Amino acid sequence: MAPPLSRRSLLQAATLAAATPATAPALSYAATDPATAVTPTAVAIPSTWTVRPFALNDVALGAGVFADKRRLMLDHARGYDVNRLLQVFRANAGLPTGDAVAPGGWEGLDGEANGNLRGHYTGHFLTMLAQAYAGTREQVFADRIGTMVGALTDVRAALRTDPAVLSVAGRFGAAALNERGSYQYVELPPAVLGAATAITLAAWVKPVHDDNWARVFDFGADTTRYLYLAARNANGVPRFAVTTSGAGGEQGLNGTSALPSNEWSHLAVTIANGTGTLYVNGAAVARSTAMTLTPAALGTLAHNWLGRSNYPADPVFAGAYGGFDVWSRALSGTEIAELQGSRAADASTGRGDLASYAFDETTGGSFADASGRGLTATLRRTWGGPSHPGYLAAYPETQFIQLESMTGSDYTKVWAPYYTAHKILRGLLDAYPATDDDRALDLASGMGDWMYARLSVLPAATLQRMWGIFSSGEFGGIVEAICDLHALTGKAEHLALARLFDLDKLIDACAANTDTLDGLHANQHIPIFTGLVRLYDATGEERYLTAASNFWGMVVPHRMYGIGGTSTGEFWKARDVIAGTIGATTAETCCAYNLLKLSRTLFFHEQAPKYMDYYERALYNQVLGSKQDTADAEKPLVTYFIGLTPGHVRDYTPKQGTTCCEGTGMESATKYQDSVYFAASDGSALYVNLFSPSQLTWADKGVTVTQTTGYPRDQGTTLTIGGGSATFELRLRVPSWATAGFRVTVNGRAVSGSPTPGSYFAVSRRWRAGDTVRVAVPFRLRVERALDDPALQTLFLGPVNLVGRNSATEYLEFGLYRNAGLSGDLLPSLTLVTGKSLHFTLDGTEFAPFFEGTEDPTHAYFRRSEPRVVFGNTDSGVANPAKADGTTLLDEIWTGAPFGDKGALVARVRSTVEAWVSGGLLSGSDGTKVVSTAERAVFAP
Template sequence: MAPPLSRRSLFQAAALAAAVPAASVVPTARAAAAVAESPTASAALPAPAAWTVKPFALDQVTLGQGLFADKRELMLDHARGYDVDRLLQVFRANAGLPTGDAVAPGGWEGLDGEANGNLRGHYTGHFMTMLAQAWAGTGEQVFADRLRTMIGALTEVRAALREDPEVLGTAGKFGTAVENVRGSYQYVDLPSGTLGAASAVTLSAWVKPTHDGNWARVLDFGDNTTRYLYLAARNADGVPRFAITTGGPGAEQGLNGTAALPMDQWSHLAVTIAGGTGILYVNGAEAARNTAMTLTPAALGTPVNNWLGRSNYPADPVFAGAFDEFNVWSRALTAAEITGLQGSRAADSAAGRGDLASYAFDETSGGTFADGSGRGLTAALRRTWGGPSHPGFLAAYPETQFIDLESRTSSDYTKVWAPYYTAHKILRGVLDAYLATDDARALDLASGMADWMHSRLSKLPEATLQRMWGLFSSGEFGGIVEAICDLHAITGKAEHLALARLFDLDRLIDSCAANTDILDGLHANQHIPIFTGYLRLYDATGEQRYLDAARNFWGMVVPHRMYGIGGTSTGEFWKARDVIAGTISATTAETCCAYNLLKLSRTLFFHEPSPKYMDYYERALYNQVLGSKQDKPDAEKPLVTYFIGLTPGHVRDYTPKQGTTCCEGTGMESATKYQDSVYFTTDDGSALYVNLYSPSRLNWADKGVTVTQATAFPQEQGTTLTIGGGSASFELRLRVPSWATAGFRVTVNGRAVSGTPAPGSYFAVSRTWRSGDTVRISMPFRLRAEKALDDPSLQTLCYGPVNLVGRNSSTAYLPLGLYRNAGLSGDLLPSLTPVAGKPLHFTLDGTEFAPFHEGTEDPTHAYFRRSEPRVVFGGTDSGVANPAKSDGTTLLDEIWAAAPFAGKGALVARVRSTVDAWVAAGLLSAADGRTVVSTAQRATYAP
């Protein structure tokens, strides 16, 4: 392993690489022709040398019919049906490109979403990753085609962002008008002196608003927020307003209209000022008159900012819509002249063209506007934010969020909402598109984004970086380190590895590396994906603290902050270690957290193949992840939960926050990669891990064999593996789940394999395998109750890998007793009644219990209150109250803790010894003790 590189040496290497001409990432002829016509033509991401275990590519594992394939098919409806032009709309708008009739998605992925869409672009990245995985997993051409469409569009967007904006022509009132696409941040910049310090003036414009944002300016001429005049399409009351001031907003002299301008229709606005009187005209009719307007343009002198569509108040929206004809006269036109402007161009009216400025927007080319006044005041189309700092910049909003973050000391997501998180999703999406289709345009986009980020972040002081990444929400950067490390594995560019190191959050790394738990109060999903990235940095640099930090961090969450379904967090945050019952709410278990913990567990396994990581993986996958997807198709929405409330009677919300949240994004990804961890191989190919019991087929090309798994798991309590193809020698490592306490039996070609598989381990079968060899695994389920760490009476039911939830509309915890018919094995299942015709469904005390993975809208109880008021054995009630110790442990708890029992005699002996101890401790009377023992002797037990 290479020695660790210091951050300084990485910067030096990056600088050296930048100084030497490098092979640029450009489309090859093959990629440009888009020849990747099957998932087997995808590019390969090299596995790090540090991995002792390696995964198979998605296209090497095919899902068979069953629970996972059914859930995936529901998501593929969305992948096939959603209009990708809607996702691209916000990118095109930001670049000033035509958006056609596409409507931006709602929720977080649009200008009108939460925090004004400050996260837009993230969902597009998720969608591309989903398409890439769907293409690899199914081979359906539609997914590759949609990816190429999106990559082509994003390539055009980046090219447009590199250049000055160009006019978008649209049908005008009289000819061609200029369109300002909402979200483009574009405006018309007029030369200084446009107003000519006139003592009388007429301003005239045709406008077609496409958005009803208040205070968007038709025009604004001024120096700042003290000296200006403006004409707004809508004021706070939604009607047009003109104002002029030399003393700020409190000193404005104004004119207010009486009715709102219609959306998507042409309206004419005109203002005249002369002799102390100002008049506002709307569509040729006088709308307002002010006879006390003492200010004229002459009072403003020569304003610096002369804008159409932009305000001198930075928080005001940029005008969205179209302009046709803008004229300025150095006199007040008469009412008749204003009326004459309604039916013809100014040039053809009695007023003639404006003598101070006159723009007919069909007299233009590129990004400039010719002036017809004779004064030669050529105007230009500009962006409010100027332009990107680097040609690799790609986003659906301006670079201003990234710039603002660098000086921000507190979080305000209405101003800056996780720009590097959004950059991660886009980077991951285009990188996955490249890996899936070998389209080098996608790699060029990914490499350019990393180059741009490096150009920004490498210039910042270390203290600034630490402050940025420590900010809640604003500084969140998701899994960007992992994506950059993956990119570096392809490009080999030194600055890409240096960039990954710039996201080090030293306080978090150092604390976790020292196994010091500082998670209380942290935003969960802001930090989980960081550690997957740090593992990849360990792979690239060999720096041990990254590995130690990731490993210890995982142990701080599992099981110390984990709910029974595998999820974590409450209201997106972590609370104190081992507080489970005390954190249950309607906003527990954010779905993104489960997605990222699965990814972290998987990556840790590659370094240390401990079965605990795959035990967790199975728990979270079979329960929270599957259960977060609603069981119905929908082309428009992914139907994935944000939070999964664990409060009694909670009903899952599959369309949270108007759609397009982070969890819906990761939900799309989860549903198209269910097969990614079923099988792993050792780095030398000597062993095959079978981690998950899922119907699937592995094409192990390196060995020349296939492995087909046939099972209805978890409805079936076992699975069958069949070897196909040729012959090969390898060790088959079968995961023995930690819950498999009722046995784990393996046969090969009908013959039992010797050995005693231990729960929570791998059972190895080594031989030379031949086509037709069959491995049969039997793993009976038992029902168990798992206790909340901070309240043993609050419990959740698990049957094998399946979390069972009660379906009941009560909003109080259900009191349930489970020992009444417990079997000698300790299995609690005999206390429940199976529901005929509904596998994995049971009833208890009138409530139906069903698998958590069923994506219904039933009110559910994931946790219940354990209640064993009397001592009951095998359905026989002793009539004796079930006593408890000060810590809540009851007599029955202590008796059944010794299960399984070899027979009834062993159980009775345990009852007698426990009763004697409790009587001696004064916790139970001798008479009641004798009754308990005799009841145990009389009862009949299930095995």
Template structure:
């Protein structure tokens, strides 16, 4: 391993890379928009989404549901948490809930991530369809985020709202704002009256109306809610054990004005709610006993773990005497200034201000108050988030995971950055690029100051240190800005222990959180593109092989309970929380990027598997205005029912699911860098507009319901090589014709079949991809198998929670195809029945209980639906007699099959695994049976 570069060295490297990158801009969206320049290390180039339109079929149908969701969802709900964090009006919007709000899992510590996903989904929707509604929604969100960043850059400003008498000051929940009163506000008062109008908007216990003190020893406070939910006043000079308190008897209503008052004098305290005395008690301490305290706050507690008051304040007054009950009563219907008590002589705030951070004191003392944030101000003007910078600051000193305290702040930053980048790339909005660039400037300003050891520790912490695909996004930003700090920032996320192990092909994945680590490798590939560092590419390639197929489920997914187990552990890890959808999304991205570097067909074989099964199957086939209806986990246990609204919504997987459903066409076609070759990677109804060659390519197909595709060339003439993917499972006669004439050559499964010619408008290429029904055993339990017809995983639909048992050899075809054993369901392509159980494609997004795996059970030897009555013996490794016979398929004719049966019988009889008479019976059965070709 080369010695790590110093930060100065990183900057020099970044500057050189930027100078050599040759930044270019081209049409990337429906109108002229900024395009990312393709790295010179890519031997292939992708097409823009606008260049590939989807035709009728399963992809277009699934996408329509998501397009409608993106068109109709109220984006102000997404922006609520951003506006709240900046102390702006949330316009009455309600945060989506789940992970996207303050009341969700882990106190909403991931809030903001979903907005980034939604921006990317809108950008891809606009890029794919050109529908202006998506661009308009992007513009409105960028408007809001620009306003949010501006508000965060400055001191908080009063948010004036209608009050009890005039204007009130609102502290939006999530703004962490409070009112800071000057020192000495209590003076040396021996008696005091506190009076405030409050309108709470949240039911958090111990949120303070006021708290004057020096930490947690000397203080007096008035809380809107105690542990029982009722108001409480307390005064102490010896901490919580010494509190002298008064407690109310009823909870304050939310979203309604309530008047609270406390009088202390002559050793007695009285608590009033809405003019009525609700508690009397001895209060032998007086305010003067506290002395001069440093923290005099409205809305904030001296106990740092207590919540900040959420709601509005109106008319806060303090008098240096105990008002009478009559004077308190008069405050219910009059401003203090118009009441017998008059304005407070210690302090008096009417909260009539509507701008700025200052509240005027109407008392003779002129102790003007200031609106502040509990977390101060951002450390850099580029900061943009839906929560305080404290999440990022706290991570820097953490040594172990606690997502209830810090939950992946840099992961959330990635989603916001990616959404802004995509907004810029598809709409050419310079403000989105400015926000993205500023966000990375802020990250660099924080992280570049930290020691390398701190960074390594941070990125190694489970969950809290997760940063998603941030490196990839930062590299993409650097390709647009050329700023050396941005490339230097990308390298600050290197997790050397993981990179070095994978570069050396040392598998260290057991026990790691899957989705925390998969996107690291897409970032490493982009770093390789930017820096040329070989270990990044080697690590990514080796990592991919550590996951596929050794930690992969049949549908293409990976992880159980979000984590990986040892190599080859598949059957042993099946649970209700297998195959996290984000993992499939990120494995597709990684496979795609690897294919740009070297055209190993295995990457596209995997891409087809995961896309046509898990990704399609993770989206419910239902329209919904409020939810994207995408799975988090896809449980593979027997009888599992998919949950399309997991964890109350707005999870990471629903975010990536929105993205997946609006870019189904992004890998159907690739082109060689010099435009001499066109790759057809997927058979999908679509039309490619290849502007550089002046042609179109239209695929007409209902694949995978149809076993093949027809490609029609449109436009002028162009000479290039057409490379058609031959799936690794396509061993049953892949054929290609051009204008009705068969193309010579032998297509090899798991390769690309090349057709070179000068193409002309009207040329027709017909690709025949015959499917066979096959099984895929799990590596750690060969009898536990999944069923595939061509690229499609067929799942049994059954409510049974025990593994189903099936035999498949009883009517196998001479080709080795197991399909004749099943009975097709008329009018429903890819649907079959076996032993009364329906099998259906995994990609159908239903809520039927399914079995993605079944237990293979071939108790008796049979051929062509003719039973022999002989038990099907097995070897110690689990291989049965029938397994060994059918391993020789395809058979050219019945005689070849019978010959295979006879030789297998002889071997098994010699090994003592089959009786001689039983062997004769088996051979006679094979001879007498009839077979499908």
């Protein structure tokens, strides 16, 4: 009897469901003894799955295009400083960030929408590290996971408590730092200004960022009565203002130059007898003799803050305070100058008599007042604190709170907070089984508990509205991740949480097979359906699986480009409009990533070859081609969009990096092997889905299967059985494009049967060590036509999309029938480039595999132009006529391919010509010329 499954084993099962293509190091294979090989922990597979995947560490990649691409990403995984990723988390919790600089793009506070998506990239990176470790067992990846999980554990603990002082070196002794992104400020007691009729306020500050309108101090009742000093106004210079009638009634003083960042500056303001003066570093920079308002005119003030503004939209001051003093008189210029060389306590002025804070505390969350008035100050967060101890994020909970009342999208205020939560949760769920670090599970479980506590109390109508909001309500693959979490924890609340993300309008439409996708944001919705399949696994509710299956069929092929990608400018257009949607922002890379996940998850329930046909298409083309063939420790070099316009040059570092697509790109490049092999759930069969150099260790059977191939540069593969012996059916995928034959031999003997393109070919026997299976799958050059414009076409050789490399920005025109073979193969019309596999030329343009990650201008689509009837490079001199729908005479002739011999082709030409002549589409004399040309021509096989 097998031992009971551990909680880690359960999560591994969930992780298997989530994985997609991954890789291990290029390696030479040695014989493996299953009796001594390290085997993975047993995994629990949902009873609804009729096939199961293998763990990433069960499948090692051999040398080839996948290993090459993965090696480049592993260099990035080893070289990037993870403390940069953790910076935004630590800052949010008020923890030291050291010298780490937050990533650019979407991850930093200065990125798009003020970094409202920050934290998502850390989740992607954790997943990449977990997959890299599973595929390579390099300790460096496990160590980096440990660093990140440890830091996130510290972050959550800090978020659970009141903020604590972060002590740093000051101008004189110690100072208190408020990290940028911590949303921390200092609250002073109400009596701090003491209704003074004359006053001096002085502070030592060290700004760390050039935010406009961040307050050094702000004492006010609201946005009507207040007194403030901003480090920078709209012109970038310090500004002091006091008012009892709002912004329009401000009496103000403006500085003359900006305060330097990361340097200490002394600021002081004095008011007395109608005169106000602003000092910067001891020098008077502004004076007004019309400063009639004093603290006495403001009355009782509710908010007395250092670092926070009474205007909610203003930023929180980021930087350090080295002292703050308030006197009930106006200091002289000489006294202000004296304060440049010492603390107030050591100057002739003495400490402020209304308030005096040295900020030399090194622990705790309060600051002592040395004025003698006992006005202890307290460190606060603008958002108070998390609603639940499980909260973990790189920004305040306010985005989640605001989403609950939003009725329209505004990503500058709320940008997909649950999407970000998904990435963090997914990263933790992947880190846990990779390293057995219980802290990762605890963090993940806490996030589930927090989300349930937040969402379970909301009305159903609120949830439906939230999830229907573009961008702001996007939640990515969180349902899948929560189902995986539930499989691990067994908490009923976690399964209930997964169902709280149901977007009923979308689910019901897809379950009824009603296509409502036009106008929807593609990547916001694709991962929803992978989650629905997992909900079906957990609940048995059929509408989830039906909706997902129908949805897949609405995208493939109806909204799919040749490379396997989908979406235009992130959105879907009308069904079957392909040529009409091609632009510079087609094929968002995240969409391909998520369609791969959905395809494999559906295959676990229904072994329809179409899912793996799509998988091969998208993996070998868009996914591989989205990774630049260059090593870079600082950037993953992955595309966001892949423009399919003529002459498009791929951008491998869009938006300064750290986008969603670069995150999923990191994941894709470390799991290329995840769908090469599947096993029937009862162990009776092994599915070989992809022809990829790899070695499978099938522990349950005690065998290894080593696949040796240069595919797709080789047109076939060889599988060798190692280890012991076992009985099972080997199911070899016959690609739908394999119309030129599919031949299988076992130990040199041909296997009988007629493999059908778009199926699996089964070979059943008791396999023994040394058994060798050879598969030949000849490639043919073919075209795929845009559904809405058949003349716009893309080239494929076997599984490989061939793109023209040409800087022209208009569609190129090519003819391909000129030397087509009897088989219908168009390849003879192209010329092979010597020494460059899969590279060809046609009319002066080089065609190369899309998967090559270069920065060459490319043409994925071209215009088909066959102006004259040509056979075997013999020109008939007759114009190629066309029907009203665009079908030409040559199109109709060649749809009859393959032809067994030349006679069969000539017969097809003759019968087609007769039909066109009788239909008035071709003259009799021209028809005679066409037939005569076909009879004289020499055809390739």
